[in-house]
Amino acid sequence: MTTLGLIDPDRLALFTYSIVTWIDKDGFPFSVATDFILSENGEILLKKPSVPATMTGRRVGVLFNHITGIPTGGYTDRRYMLVWGTVSEDKGFLKLRPEEVSEWDEKILPFDKLCAAAVPQGKRYLESIQPSIDA
Amino acid sequence: MKAPNWVQDVFDRYLICEFTSIDDGKPVTFPLLFFYDNDPPKFAVTSSILFSRKIEHMKKNPKVSLLFSNPEGSGIEKHVVLVQGVAKCDDSDLDHGWERYLPRWRKKEPYIDGFLSAREQFAWFWKRIVVEIEPKKILAWKNGDTSNPAEAINL
Numbered sequence: 001m002t003t004l005g006l007i008d009p010d011r012l013a014l015f016t017y018s019i020v021t022w023i024d025k026d027g028f029p030f031s032v033a034t035d036f037i038l039s040e041n042g043e044i045l046l047k048k049p050s051v052p053a054t055m056t057g058r059r060v061g062v063l064f065n066h067i068t069g070i071p072t073g074g075y076t077d078r079r080y081m082l083v084w085g086t087v088s089e090d091k092g093f094l095k096l097r098p099e100e101v102s103e104w105d106e107k108i109l110p111f112d113k114l115c116a117a118a119v120p121q122g123k124r125y126l127e128s129i130q131p132s133i134d135a
Numbered sequence: 136m137k138a139p140n141w142v143q144d145v146f147d148r149y150l151i152c153e154f155t156s157i158d159d160g161k162p163v164t165f166p167l168l169f170f171y172d173n174d175p176p177k178f179a180v181t182s183s184i185l186f187s188r189k190i191e192h193m194k195k196n197p198k199v200s201l202l203f204s205n206p207e208g209s210g211i212e213k214h215v216v217l218v219q220g221v222a223k224c225d226d227s228d229l230d231h232g233w234e235r236y237l238p239r240w241r242k243k244e245p246y247i248d249g250f251l252s253a254r255e256q257f258a259w260f261w262k263r264i265v266v267e268i269e270p271k272k273i274l275a276w277k278n279g280d281t282s283n284p285a286e287a288i289n290l
Binding site for chain 1 (some may be wrong): 218
């Protein structure tokens with residue numbers, strides 16, 4: 001495991017690039033795609049993108065996402081890892097310090113089981129939009 | 136919108152975007168299927184109530200972004216385009232409101248009819264909120280080279 005033991009480097013190595021997102025000064029999310037490498041120490045180093053905004057010192061979300069296109073249309077082999085943390089300049093890269101992770105791989109948790117696990121959220125949403133009924 | 140052809144191609148052909156909502160100051164990004172209308176430029180996604188936390192985020196803060204960075208399955212080369220916009224959530228007709236996007240959804244995922252035929256089994260997956268996004272700012276990196284400055288696209 002890498003920093004803080006949050007991330008499985010073998011699973012992370014299955015992704016080819018990252019998407020870094022932070023909240024910009026105007027309050028909108030700003031996302032940019034960039035390459036990454038895993039150092040021998042298990043650190044996640046992001047290639048510095050050219051962006052008209054600064055992400056260092058802010059909380060960022062870094063998404064690693066994969067799909068495989070199907071020749072007849074659509075896609076399969078869905079998996080993602082979303083890592084929250086902070087980034088700092090490090091030898092020409094941006095070093096990610098992970099603090100929290102959320103991930104899904106349909107080969108590990110099939111989609112129907114993901115749906116079943118999400119039923120409490122669906123119930124909560126339905127209750128939030130339905131007017132209460134006083135008996 | 137006055138966008139170069141390669142940007143229009145991304146909106147017309149890419150299958151997914153990386154969609155970010157804001158949870159109390161924290162960016163939350165997930166891959167989502169999207170739909171695009173050119174005139175006026177508008178983006179849409181739909182969300183099952185099962186995965187509706189992002190809807191709760193947008194009801195509190197409608198500022199969102201859509202990044203288009205993954206050409207997989209699109210048949211076109213890689214470019215990267217960022218759209219920042221304001222989201223409007225419509226949950227007034229969870230059972231049928233999203234169905235107007237079904238022809239375009241079917242084009243992107245031809246196998247979706249198989250899931251639709253099992254609609255009773257996946258009943259809550261098919262209770263869906265429609266989110267329309269009005270773009271406010273677009274930046275684009277041709278050939279996906281984000282080490283170079285982005286091109287601003289006029290809306």
